Amino acid sequence: MIWGKECPPGSGIVQAYKISRDKQPKAEIMKSTQPLPVEALATRCRPDDLPFQSTEELGDLADILGQERALEALRFGLAGRRPGYNLFALGASGIGKHSAVMRMLEQRAAQGEVPPDLCYVANFEEPARPRLLRLPAGRGAVLRQDMQHLVEELVGSLPAALDSEEFKARMRQIDQSFEQRQAEAIQALRDKAEAQQVKLYEQPGEFTFAPLRDGQTLDVRAFNTLPDDEKHAIETKVGALQAELTEILEQQIPQWQKERRAALRALHRDTTRAVVQHLLASLRAQYADLPAVSAYLDSVEQAVIHSTRDFLQREGADAIAAGDHAVFRNYQVNLLVDHSATHGAPVVFEDNPTFTALVGRIEHQAQLGALVTDFNLIRAGALHRANGGYLLIDARKLLTQPFAWEGLKRTLRAHELRIESMGQAYSLISTVSLEPEALPLDVKVVLEGDRALYYLLQAYDPEFAELFKVAADFEDVIERNDANVTRYVQLIATLVRRENLRAFDRGAVAAVIDHSARLAADGCKLSTRMRDIVDILQEADFYAGEAGQTQVRAEAVARAIQARIERADRVRDQLHEEIRRGVLNIATTGKSIGQVNGLTVLEAGSFSFGLPARITATTRLGEGEVIDIEREVDMGGPIHSKGVFILSSFLGARYAQNFPLSLSASLAFEQSYSGVEGDSASLAELCALLSSLAGLPLDQSLAVTGSVDQLGRVQAVGGVNEKIEGFFDVCAQRGLTGTQGVLLPQSNVQHLMLRKEVVDAVREGRFRVYAVADVDAAMALLTGRSPGRARALGEFPPKSINGRVQERLADFARLRMAFSGAVREAPAAGGEGAA
Numbered sequence: 056m057i058w059g060k061e062c063p064p065g066s067g068i069v070q071a072y073k074i075s076r077d078k079q080p081k082a083e084i085m086k087s088t089q090p091l092p093v094e095a096l097a098t099r100c101r102p103d104d105l106p107f108q109s110t111e112e113l114g115d116l117a118d119i120l121g122q123e124r125a126l127e128a129l130r131f132g133l134a135g136r137r138p139g140y141n142l143f144a145l146g147a148s149g150i151g152k153h154s155a156v157m158r159m160l161e162q163r164a165a166q167g168e169v170p171p172d173l174c175y176v177a178n179f180e181e182p183a184r185p186r187l188l189r190l191p192a193g194r195g196a197v198l199r200q201d202m203q204h205l206v207e208e209l210v211g212s213l214p215a216a217l218d219s220e221e222f223k224a225r226m227r228q229i230d231q232s233f234e235q236r237q238a239e240a241i242q243a244l245r246d247k248a249e250a251q252q253v254k255l256y257e258q259p260g261e262f263t264f265a266p267l268r269d270g271q272t273l274d275v276r277a278f279n280t281l282p283d284d285e286k287h288a289i290e291t292k293v294g295a296l297q298a299e300l301t302e303i304l305e306q307q308i309p310q311w312q313k314e315r316r317a318a319l320r321a322l323h324r325d326t327t328r329a330v331v332q333h334l335l336a337s338l339r340a341q342y343a344d345l346p347a348v349s350a351y352l353d354s355v356e357q358a359v360i361h362s363t364r365d366f367l368q369r370e371g372a373d374a375i376a377a378g379d380h381a382v383f384r385n386y387q388v389n390l391l392v393d394h395s396a397t398h399g400a401p402v403v404f405e406d407n408p409t410f411t412a413l414v415g416r417i418e419h420q421a422q423l424g425a426l427v428t429d430f431n432l433i434r435a436g437a438l439h440r441a442n443g444g445y446l447l448i449d450a451r452k453l454l455t456q457p458f459a460w461e462g463l464k465r466t467l468r469a470h471e472l473r474i475e476s477m478g479q480a481y482s483l484i485s486t487v488s489l490e491p492e493a494l495p496l497d498v499k500v501v502l503e504g505d506r507a508l509y510y511l512l513q514a515y516d517p518e519f520a521e522l523f524k525v526a527a528d529f530e531d532v533i534e535r536n537d538a539n540v541t542r543y544v545q546l547i548a549t550l551v552r553r554e555n556l557r558a559f560d561r562g563a564v565a566a567v568i569d570h571s572a573r574l575a576a577d578g579c580k581l582s583t584r585m586r587d588i589v590d591i592l593q594e595a596d597f598y599a600g601e602a603g604q605t606q607v608r609a610e611a612v613a614r615a616i617q618a619r620i621e622r623a624d625r626v627r628d629q630l631h632e633e634i635r636r637g638v639l640n641i642a643t644t645g646k647s648i649g650q651v652n653g654l655t656v657l658e659a660g661s662f663s664f665g666l667p668a669r670i671t672a673t674t675r676l677g678e679g680e681v682i683d684i685e686r687e688v689d690m691g692g693p694i695h696s697k698g699v700f701i702l703s704s705f706l707g708a709r710y711a712q713n714f715p716l717s718l719s720a721s722l723a724f725e726q727s728y729s730g731v732e733g734d735s736a737s738l739a740e741l742c743a744l745l746s747s748l749a750g751l752p753l754d755q756s757l758a759v760t761g762s763v764d765q766l767g768r769v770q771a772v773g774g775v776n777e778k779i780e781g782f783f784d785v786c787a788q789r790g791l792t793g794t795q796g797v798l799l800p801q802s803n804v805q806h807l808m809l810r811k812e813v814v815d816a817v818r819e820g821r822f823r824v825y826a827v828a829d830v831d832a833a834m835a836l837l838t839g840r841s842p843g844r845a846r847a848l849g850e851f852p853p854k855s856i857n858g859r860v861q862e863r864l865a866d867f868a869r870l871r872m873a874f875s876g877a878v879r880e881a882p883a884a885g886g887e888g889a890a
Contacts, residue, residue: 146529167400170443450504665781677719692732796823
């Protein structure tokens, strides 16, 4: 049984597990002014009730403890592949959220299919738009190797084919055919000229016509002696022949040369095509089931045919070694994502979610003072690696990276992934870049973060709800019942083995369970903050090792917990010293009117501790206002101010129903030099106000915590364990008298998990803890007087606490009305009777 609440029946290894409880009914305890019994101050796990000797006897916990709601949300979100059903795992840091999500993702991914390999290859038609190939897992690496081998074969085979005797013979044949046509045309012209008694002389780079007479060439002198009509006839014939020669030299021969070059090119193409087709034949057969690869091989064939000359410039090993040469880089395969070793769907956790880490990047190289790039410099992002599977990202890290959040949303909306240079997108640089073919996106994104971040995104980003429709909310605490304790013990054993620690005996396990309840700040709960639990396990193992123990005992756990406090309590020790020396004025003995010890919780990093605060109240005639001095100087938060306003409402509703509330009151946290927030001091403030009004001193050996509503009922507050222990520490340093203690709300009793030394002091009668349900019970304890019950007309007994307050407020009202009447009867300034 947990305090005031019956636990489910026990089972398993903790079948006999029991939690100590008070034998007196809870209702009777709360109605009395007696201090709480020892059993109510902490819900302890008794080692004798744990039916094992050490964690070596326990098996591992097979599932995740106490997160049924979150796990069901994860199952739902991961099962569907519809757009927008991405997930946000929300919960406090250190509760095992990341491990739980990764475990669930890996279990789900193991049942999934392995996604295809992703490759970028050259687009020979549009080099700035590389082509994306998706191949079955493992075949991307094979294609990359095959293309490497192809280039090696081409570098060796093409020069050999173009240097073969057959190729040279065909080249000679083409050359001879051209030369023969040229010679035949010149000879035909020569024969025609001789038939017309003209001789064609051919010299290197020059042709000359000369007239003949009787088979002999006429020289210039002989030609000049001929009659004019004969000379004219010869000139006419030579002119015609010259025209024919010009046609041959300027039209026919260039055309034949063009045909010769075309024939040579065709010979090169045919020879290259034969070589390439032969080398590609096996690849085409190997990748016949992949149309995209077949199309790529066709484009490779055409590219090689049109760039044969590049393969002839360097041969053999020198050409292969120069793999950075643009020609050979064009035939490489950029294997962006290789799933050859992947089993099931991929699960990727991106710890550094920058924009480029998510969507990929295009790198550049410096060449001749310019930045250049090609498809081989495309690099994959986390979305590429997770495509077809699951991507886990820390939401806070994602949101702190420039452009990363917007880039992720844009990708999820478009259902495709485009690699884009940020410098290019925002015109930050002007250089050659690429536009790679987009990848169709099929990925389930899981963000993990705290609740505040989730609710901020819900409130201020309208796209968030459309893209992340499933929230997996992880519990910070779980119920402390037999079933959960059974599993918690198994969890401790699992963590001990996972961290390679010494075995924990059952006393140490019980101490860890108690510490977990303290972390949960609730005796009926257990904390799921596994990071803190693992830290305690590791540190307890260290101290057990120092003590030479083979098993970790409860003493090592207690020492580890105390050591963690001592490493962080410098600020607390300094404040305690200030109180001890009287610099901070806190009274723990005697009585005082209008002064009470409130309780606060301070935080120094991850360490929180309680500290008493002196609260004072003054009252006087006024107009019904209660002044919060902290608020007036902007040192009070809105919740604290709300609590003060409630006090004013309470005073008017209880005591001044038949007359105007005519007081002016001031409340202050004395020697407070930082902000005050929260309403947990409103009960103490109300007690100080009532003390001032009633003229009754309050016992300074008691400290008070709790909030109140407008009806005077005391409400639960946070940090009750730290607050009680904070006042206890101050009293213990001065010496416990047996009258010192703390008043806390009745509804906070279930949260008590006090330190052993506090419980021992209560057991020995040196310290007390009271639970109160309303302000009357608190005032009765602080003053030792009866609060008094209201009569039929709302009046209280005159000598009671409430009666004295009501009488004082009635006096204020009468004074105010008397003063108002005197003011109305006073002559106007400057009138008759004026001085």
